Amino acid sequence: MKYLLYWLLIIQTSCSIAQPKKEQNSGTILLDxxxxxxxxxxENISMSKITAMVNNNIDEEDFVYFVINGSTKDLYHVKAYYFIAGYINEGWISKINALGIYVKPYDKAIPIYRESNDLSPTVATIPKNSNFIKVLDCNNSWLKIETSYEGTNINGWLEKKYQCDNPYNSCN
Known part of the structure; x- marks a missing residue:
């Protein structure tokens, strides 16, 4: 009996190790x-087949968001959803200007970092009540953003805790 339990434990451990790892969520972005x-x-990175055309449902006020699972220089691999109607499809989308994020309201300005970690120097701060901000790239849960504030163009990394991916409220 003891040997049987031992072998079952080995088999279970081996099967767990053999399972492929799920893609890591790199963040969530909105369609403006x-x-x-x-x-x-x-359908794939070659962009040879369109599986869906995605747009905000303005009449129903049902907006699109994307969970990013990977990216290339020009594309995001995403799962697309409507906030109300739910899942749309999975696939690749181009990194276009209409993809972005809001920032959460904090008591202070929001730091924008040079690199995608909070030990990196800040390049700027943006106000807590910023408008929709264009997203350029992602790295784990950090989003590379581009915006302007008081006439200055700002390009850097926004930490997850400051991201608001909800077009209906301010993510308080």
Whole structure:
């Protein structure tokens, strides 16, 4: 009996190790709620087949968000959802200007970092009540953003704790 339990433990451990790792969520971004066009969701990185055309449902006020599972220089691998209607599809989307994020309201300005870690120097701070901010890239849960504040262009990394991926409220 003791040997049987031992072998079962070895088999269980071996099976667990053999399982592929799930893709890590690199963050969530929004399709700009003011964007009235459609974007293509592609089946693969070659962009040879469109699996869905994604757009905000303005009439129902049901907006699109994307959970990022990976990226290349020009594309994000995402799962696309409507906030109300739910899951749309999975695939690749182009990194377009209509993809972005809001910032959460804090008592202070929000730091924007040079690199995607909080030990990196800050390049700027943005106000707590910023408008929709364009997202350029992702690294784990950090989002590389581009915005302007008081006439200065700001390009850097926004930490997860400051991101608000909800177009309906301010993520308090």
């Amino acid at each position: 709620p003011d964007f009235t066009g459609k974007i293509s969701l592609y």
